[in-house]
Amino acid sequence: xxxxxxxxxxxxxxxxxxxxxxxxxxxxxxxxxxxxxxxxxxxxxxxxxxxxxxxxxxxxxxxxxxxxxxxxxxxxxxxxxxxxxxxxxxxxxxxxxxxxxxxxxxxxxxxxxxxxxxxxxxxxxxxxxxxxxxxxxxxxxxxxxxxxxxxxxxxxxxxxxxxxxxxxxxxxxxxxxxxxxxxxxxxxxxxxxxxxxxxxxxxxxxxxxxxxxxxxxxxxxxxxxxxxxxxxxxxxxxxxxxxxxxxxxxxxxxxxxxxxxxxxxxxxxxxxxxxxxxxxxxxxxxxxxxx
Numbered sequence: 001x002x003x004x005x006x007x008x009x010x011x012x013x014x015x016x017x018x019x020x021x022x023x024x025x026x027x028x029x030x031x032x033x034x035x036x037x038x039x040x041x042x043x044x045x046x047x048x049x050x051x052x053x054x055x056x057x058x059x060x061x062x063x064x065x066x067x068x069x070x071x072x073x074x075x076x077x078x079x080x081x082x083x084x085x086x087x088x089x090x091x092x093x094x095x096x097x098x099x100x101x102x103x104x105x106x107x108x109x110x111x112x113x114x115x116x117x118x119x120x121x122x123x124x125x126x127x128x129x130x131x132x133x134x135x136x137x138x139x140x141x142x143x144x145x146x147x148x149x150x151x152x153x154x155x156x157x158x159x160x161x162x163x164x165x166x167x168x169x170x171x172x173x174x175x176x177x178x179x180x181x182x183x184x185x186x187x188x189x190x191x192x193x194x195x196x197x198x199x200x201x202x203x204x205x206x207x208x209x210x211x212x213x214x215x216x217x218x219x220x221x222x223x224x225x226x227x228x229x230x231x232x233x234x235x236x237x238x239x240x241x242x243x244x245x246x247x248x249x250x251x252x253x254x255x256x257x258x259x260x261x262x263x264x265x266x267x268x269x270x271x272x273x274x275x276x277x278x279x280x281x282x283x284x285x286x287x288x289x290x291x
Contacts (some may be wrong), residue, residue, distance in 0.1 A: 008078065013216070026087070028080060031057075034148070035184075038187045050288065061075075080104075094107060094108065102221070106218050109217070109225040120229055126220055141209070168236070228290070233263075234268045248264075
């Protein structure tokens with residue numbers, strides 16, 4: 001089921017993944033910078049209706065691509081509150097992956113009464129802003145992802161063939177969870193055959209990425225926030241390289257408060273942490289113990 005929620009600049013699409021009994025705890029799942037709500041399909045199956053899982057396509061992506069600016073993580077945090085208001089939910093667990101983890105931490109920092117706890121997956125940890133030009137820093141981190149946004153594909157199969165070459169994502173398309181991964185990737189596509197392209201709005205991606213790297217409030221949100229949190233991190237990186245975005249040393253250097261529980265997610269990478277069964281079970285465990 002998909003809900004339409006009025007937000008500043010348009011209507012946000014919010015997918016309710018799975019079916020939960022009335023009165024179940026509410027979890028809002030927040031995806032990464034060029035991702036969409038269906039990134040949480042495997043997690044929804046693992047949770048098995050134990051919670052009401054609301055997963056918005058964040059503004060400028062997928063079914064929320066027509067939402068206009070403002071861009072940036074503060075706008076996403078305001079959208080989270082708008083979704084809670086529309087769903088008549090006083091407070092919720094926020095589950096965030098990658099950029100979505102930063103949105104979750106920021107929401108909890110700015111609106112503490114609306115967030116009961118956080119589950120952060122391979123993101124949300126603030127580090128000192130990079131020196132020099134932020135656009136150059138952003139290009140180093142997500143340059144390949146931004147290049148994809150300007151590409152066109154003849155059809156959905158060609159888009160999946162493009163992803164089959166990606167070292168972190170491609171092997172997953174042949175895994176038992178491949179159908180869920182393919183559904184997530186297809187949900188990104190818009191346009192007619194011959195001109196299929198990513199739904200992501202490049203200006204939104206750039207603004208959001210700049211906030212993750214350099215916005216001072218975003219960078220201190222988890223460290224100075226009061227919501228209890230669980231942080232899971234993948235051992236491998238964006239291109240399946242052996243160095244992940246986070247590791248024990250980097251997390252220790254961030255000087256997070258004792259309210260943040262740290263759980264290594266094992267040998268998965270930044271993307272498959274949401275699909276590989278052992279990591280998905282760990283995320284479901286973290287959500288269940290946060291209720």
